[in-house]
Amino acid sequence: MARNSRFFDDKHPWSETKDALLGNYLTPFFTKVYNASRDGIIYVDAFAGPGRFKDGTIGSPLLALEKYQAVCKSRRAKRPIQFVFGEAKRGLRRQLEANATDATNSVGYIKQPIIKDSFDEAMDCAVKVAVVGRKRPSTYFYYVDPFGFKYLRMAALLESPNPNHTEVLVNFNTVGFIRDACEALRIAIDVPSGIEILDVGFDDADLETERIQRLNAAIGSDEWKSIIEAVRDKSMNYWEAEYRISQLFCCNARRKYAYVTSMPIKDMSRMVALGGEIKYRLVHMTNNADGCILMNDEMLRRKQNQQDTLPGFLTLDVDGKDVQPEVVQQAMRDAVMQYPVGKQFQMRWVAAYVISRCGVFMNGTTLLRTYLKQLIEEGLIERVDKYRKDGKPRDNFAKETLVYRSPTYQTTIEFDGSSL
Ligand SMILES: C[S@@+](CC[C@H](N)C(=O)[O-])C[C@H]1O[C@@H](n2cnc3c(N)ncnc32)[C@H](O)[C@@H]1O
Structure with a gap:
């Protein structure tokens, strides 16, 4: 993980966009589900990190803890919540334990967070755990923010015990996906110069069949192959393929979630002529119309803060595509x-x-x-x-x-x- 070893020193500007989207969404989300969550809320952060960056800024698990406490503060009836965190690195897990304990120690209605060793274990635990007696929890929120996609599995995101009251926010690294898809298929494509991929891909020891299985599992089907082949055959350019890969991920999520939205998160200091370099995508899944509209409105606010100004006479979406x-x-x-x-x-x-x-x-x-x-x-x-x-x-x-x-x-x- 050499390329990620300094990830938690301080935040990249595009990580701040991601945190702002999550943080700004969680307040209306917790407010919206509060009254209906008598049987408790399960909040999962399946790739949690240590909870705090070295520069003192908080990471996604502490952000969620803070946001929930802020929503509860003004209400007499407290809704119980169980936080479930996944973190694969032992050292980071220890820091997370300490940080989460600090944040929840004196708060009676927040149970001690459960911390698991991996995404799979955290997701599995979320399916089984109850918050109020043995009742099925009222509400689920999954935040899934891996470095790459290697340990991501679409199937786990579609398995909530209460799909009508589940929301998912995923960081899907389309650019890393294309790189690893090309390697798995042994296809060479023209990659635009200057692209900087921060996540780690497959290990050299990973077998070709395993790579393909992991790619299928992450995106939820094997249709990505034809997209990569189209780039090889030059019938599709790289950025169109990146967009199609993100659309395939969204399309597969629609098997369980009626409303799926996505926005690219960009480094605005690079590839300026293209409107910024896409680092990854945030994809939101829900069966709740209000959740979809709230996230849509929040994504638009992030775009206005993060990105390009639009030519006045066109309506462009968050991908910069012309909307007819x-x-x-x-x-x-x-x-x-x-x-x-x-x-x-x-x-x-x-x-x-x-x-x-x-x-x-x-x-x-x-x-x-x-x-x-x-x-x-x-x-x-x-x-x-x-x-x-x-x-x-x-x-x-x-x-x-x-x-x-x-x-x-x-x-x-x-x-x-x-x-x-
Ligand atoms: C992008 S970072 C998460 C940052 C975090 N969301 C934040 O804002 O502070 C991804 C984290 O996932 C951890 N990780 C890697 N593989 C994992 C796995 N299979 N299961 C759970 N966590 C994993 C990494 O050690 C890293 O801390």
Whole structure:
């Protein structure tokens, strides 16, 4: 691990972006799940590190402990939580034990964190452990931040005992993945000059079959091979392949999670002409529409802080890709058409559907105001509560607003058609 031996000396600027995203997300996340988590919360940080960097800044496990305590502070009823940490290096595990004990010693509603030797053991423990008696915990959050992908397994992320109340945030190292995929397939590709890959790849002793199995296990299928072959054949460029690899990871996560979003984390001081060098991606998975919208909005805030300014007339997503309004409008229509005529649904469900399919490019409320509004004006859907107290028509786009597909919409279309 020579290349990572100084990782915990001080934070890279892009690590700060990652921490800011996690930290800023955890406050609304814990607040959102608090009341519904009577049977406790399991919080897993499966590649935890020591908890504190040498420069004194806190690492992800202590960040989560702090955020939870801050949310609990103002509430009389405390929700019990079990933190489960994984760390493979003995020395770092010891530091983590000491740091976590310091942080939780006098806090009665936070149990002593469980610290395991590996990602696999931490994930396995999370599936089995209870917080309140023997009841199934109400809520799970998995934070998965490996150096590379070698010990990451998609299957473990999809195995929560309570999938409807589980969220996952993963650091997926697409650039390291491509390097190791090329090595495993013995394919040479043109790598853009200047790319700096910090994680360690396979050991020389790892067999070719084992490498391929690990790549399959990390991303969740073997479809990555055709992407790498396309780069070899020069029918796809390197950065397009990086994007496709991230999309494949997201697509495989959708087997269990309805809403999956991703954003690249960049070193903005390098590859400036490209808008920064992609170091890895943060991928968020959830079955909860609010979670998806909150993460979408937080990713957009990080992008504004971290990244490039956008040309005014284009809508670009967090990948810098041009978002076509007609594609978004069609996704919004598809989202609405999932519901039978007359069945009520909240605006948040269609917003999350569109974000998960079209990417992170616009905050949730603006998305509804821009694209759902058209469907209301067209008569495809109606608000359940149409008028305000003063008799004026409602025009809000709050996420909880109930709407339904209008029973008269189809008739209007038929009438228009027959009158032509
Ligand atoms: C990127 S660092 C995590 C940093 C941490 N999230 C933070 O913000 O402070 C990855 C950590 O995973 C540990 N690690 C490596 N292999 C592991 C495995 N198989 N299981 C658990 N931890 C592992 C490394 O020793 C390292 O401390």
